[in-house]
Amino acid sequence: MDIRKRVDISAYLVIGPENTKGRSVGIIIKEAVEAGFTFVQVRSKVASARELIQLTREAADAIAEVGKSHYVALVVNDRLDVILAARKEGIKVDGIHVGQSDIPVKVCREYLGEDSIIGLSARTTELFEYIKTADASLLDYFGVGPLHETLTKPDCGLDTNGKVLTRSFEEIAKLAKLSSIPVVVGGGVKLQDIPQLAQTGVEGFFVVSAVTKADDPKSASAELVDAWKVHKI
Known part of the structure; x- marks a missing residue:
């Protein structure tokens, strides 16, 4: 089954x-997926290539344990080399997430093939222009934000003057209308943001800390998923 055709x-x-x-990446992923999370991205700026391959294996195993390998997509941030090496070792990785200054999308598509998922973070400073003019034919979704300033990625949304630009719900609704492909929004997203975010027309929300740093990641995940389902237009 081609997961790209029904990416969620x-x-x-x-x-x-x-x-x-300090907790296991695999365990948190398993709990999030059990609670209804539909997509996982492995992202680390500190792990070595080998560590990232092992993390990707843990993530794929966690998703498989819940019986969701055909429904929950797994991508790796930024590291085409890690994805190719992981696949060589038989690990199920569904694609890559890149930024505009990372490996070109065309190269990713060439190496990963037509069945792989490719997501792109659109730069906050030129978001509207980019989403209007970008050739999205090789992409599956845009990642946009930040909704709030976030300690997880302090440089997220920095403009040329070093000021962090955040996005209002009104701007996000406008982006959703402009984009020819699905949009997922993140950047400091918390449970209380979900009702409004779900009304903007975007396809989804992405979080880091709201789940990974929660005392109980499974119940935090379930609350986010349930809120999204209740309020999504």
């Missing part, structure tokens, strides 16, 4: 070992 970015978890308060 409604509840999207971004996770790496630096975000889990």
